[in-house]
Amino acid sequence: MFTKGSAAVCIVLFLAALNPATLPLRAQASDSGASSHKATAKTLAVSYLFPEQVTVVADKPTPIDLHFKVAPGLHVNSHTPHTEDLVPTTLKLPETSGVRLAHAIFPPGADFAFPADPAEKLSVYTGEFIIHAELVATKGDHLVEATLKYQACDNQICMPPHSIPVTIDVIAK
Amino acid sequence: MKRNVLVVGIVVIVIALLGLAGWANWQNRKQAAVKLQVEQAKAVLVPDNASPNGLSMHSPLVGKPAPAFTLTNLKGEEVSLASYKGKAVQLNFWATWCAPCKIETPWLVELQKQYAPQGFEILAVSFDDLDKEDKTLLAKEKVDIAKSAQKLGISYPVLLDGDSISKPYGDVEVFPTSFFLDRNGTIVATSAGLTSKDELESNIRKALGEGK
Numbered sequence: 371m372f373t374k375g376s377a378a379v380c381i382v383l384f385l386a387a388l389n390p391a392t393l394p395l396r397a398q399a400s401d402s403g404a405s406s407h408k409a410t411a412k413t414l415a416v417s418y419l420f421p422e423q424v425t426v427v428a429d430k431p432t433p434i435d436l437h438f439k440v441a442p443g444l445h446v447n448s449h450t451p452h453t454e455d456l457v458p459t460t461l462k463l464p465e466t467s468g469v470r471l472a473h474a475i476f477p478p479g480a481d482f483a484f485p486a487d488p489a490e491k492l493s494v495y496t497g498e499f500i501i502h503a504e505l506v507a508t509k510g511d512h513l514v515e516a517t518l519k520y521q522a523c524d525n526q527i528c529m530p531p532h533s534i535p536v537t538i539d540v541i542a543k
Numbered sequence: 544m545k546r547n548v549l550v551v552g553i554v555v556i557v558i559a560l561l562g563l564a565g566w567a568n569w570q571n572r573k574q575a576a577v578k579l580q581v582e583q584a585k586a587v588l589v590p591d592n593a594s595p596n597g598l599s600m601h602s603p604l605v606g607k608p609a610p611a612f613t614l615t616n617l618k619g620e621e622v623s624l625a626s627y628k629g630k631a632v633q634l635n636f637w638a639t640w641c642a643p644c645k646i647e648t649p650w651l652v653e654l655q656k657q658y659a660p661q662g663f664e665i666l667a668v669s670f671d672d673l674d675k676e677d678k679t680l681l682a683k684e685k686v687d688i689a690k691s692a693q694k695l696g697i698s699y700p701v702l703l704d705g706d707s708i709s710k711p712y713g714d715v716e717v718f719p720t721s722f723f724l725d726r727n728g729t730i731v732a733t734s735a736g737l738t739s740k741d742e743l744e745s746n747i748r749k750a751l752g753e754g755k
Contacts, residue, residue, distance in 0.1 A: 455639045455691055486737055487646045521640055526736035527717040528641040530670060 414539035415444050415522035415529065418536045419498070427541040429483035431472045436461070436501045436536060438518065446520040448479025452493050457521035457531045461501055468512045469540050473504040485525060507542035514538045544608035545548050570599055571596045587695055602722075603732040609647070609724045610711035614668065614702035617689050622666070622702055624728070630662045631750035632724040633743075634712075638670040639691040643737035650740040654747055661751055662726065667697055670718060675681040723750040 377395030419437040426432035440446055447456045463471045477500060516536040522529050609632075613623045617735075624632070635651060637644040655665045667690050674680040685703065692701045709715045712722065723732040723746040732746040 413559075455687070457640045458644065484643060484646060484737065486643075486739075490642075490646075492642060523642060526643055526738075528638070528643060529717060530638070531640065531672075 384385065415441050415532065416446060416518065416520050416534060417441070418518065418534060421538065424505070424538040425539065425541045425543065426505060426507050427460050428507060431504040431506050433502060433504050434538075436503055436538075437498060438493045438495075438501070440500045440522070444522045444524050445482055445492075445496045446522045448493040448495055449476030450479065450493060452491060456492070457519070459518065459520045461503065461516060461518055461536070463505075463514060463516045467513045468510065469505050469507040469538075469542075471503060471516070472506045475502040477501075505540060507540045509542050512540040512542065514540055573580070602730070604713055604722070604730045605733060607730055609722060609728050609730050610708070611709040612711075614704060614708065617685065617692070617701050622700055624666075627664055627666070627724075628728055629726055630664050631726055631747070631752075632728075632745060633663070633665045633750065634668055634722040634724065635665055636668045636670055636712075636715045636718060636720040638718055639688055640671070644719045645695060647737055647740075647743070648697060648721055650743055652696050652698060654740070658747055658751065660702055663747060663751060665699040667692070667699060667701045668708070669701055669703050670709075670715070671703075671707040672698075672706075673704055721746070723747065725750050725752060 412468060417439045419439055421436075424432075424434050426434075432438065446459055449458050449460065451458050459476065461471065461474055461476075463469060477495065481491045482494040482496075483489070483491050514537070516538060517533045518536050519531060519533045521531040583723070609624060611624055613621050616622050624634075633651070651665055651667075655663065671684060671688050673684055688701065688703065705715070717735050719737065720735045721733065721743070722730050723734075725731045731749050734742065734746060
């Protein structure tokens, strides 16, 4: 009755039951949720969407669009906030990467006012925004880790300025 | 022989299906984790039922002694929390880049003047970054904080390097955040985010032993 074949099937099924990849989604998600909301708010207000890889002409300025998304309910200051003490959204490339940021055009910010002070308008980004960048790269492959610095708030709180990596694989031919 | 081939075939198919299911599940989990992180990024604050206008931070520090600290003020003098014993104190964690802080600061200035005769003090704890390694930059940063405080009309002490005392205060990461201390140095109330002048006043009265 209990042949070698059926024993093999049983072993496979037993191993599958132990496979973490097949564990229920909810259990995994609740583990992630254990981290504090505040800490996550600090690090994930803005996500870098794409592109991950670009091909450019070596030593010539090449335009690329970098796409970002601000988490729902939050806003970040635009590149040109209305007052100088607010932290602008900026993009930086490391100097030693073989890729230079020749130029960057940030989108204009949208007016935003806190409900408690409707007269004071801020210039902010919400939802998705695109930075039109011009890169100049020396010939070869470069894995560039640029940095987007921003400062996020919602309607009542602000979080400290934060930077996220913007990793781009630049192939210059 | 045929039977063995059949069994091996079934095993291979089962393994392949499991692999596929595992991969699909992993993809789903990845997407769900991203979704979850975005949700968490909203930094949810819980409305305080007792005060419909305000937001209350449910801090486990309420009812406990305020963690001791010594920080430097804008004049370079050391200021200890211990020296405020016998007074009701509001520790107001703020920063020059914090727009909601600018809205509440004029309220705090008024409330401080109003309740000072009863023994109420505010300590503005700045969370602005300080480049301690670069003296020129550090000096500029201190000047910027002082200018901002002056512009806002802050008449109470401004203490620097709030980040250094964040941990014992439960990792202050949203601004403005306030802790209200009674005359014995016990935390009697906290608030996170822009509340209302009434809410602030209610907490100040609590610290003075006048509120509920």
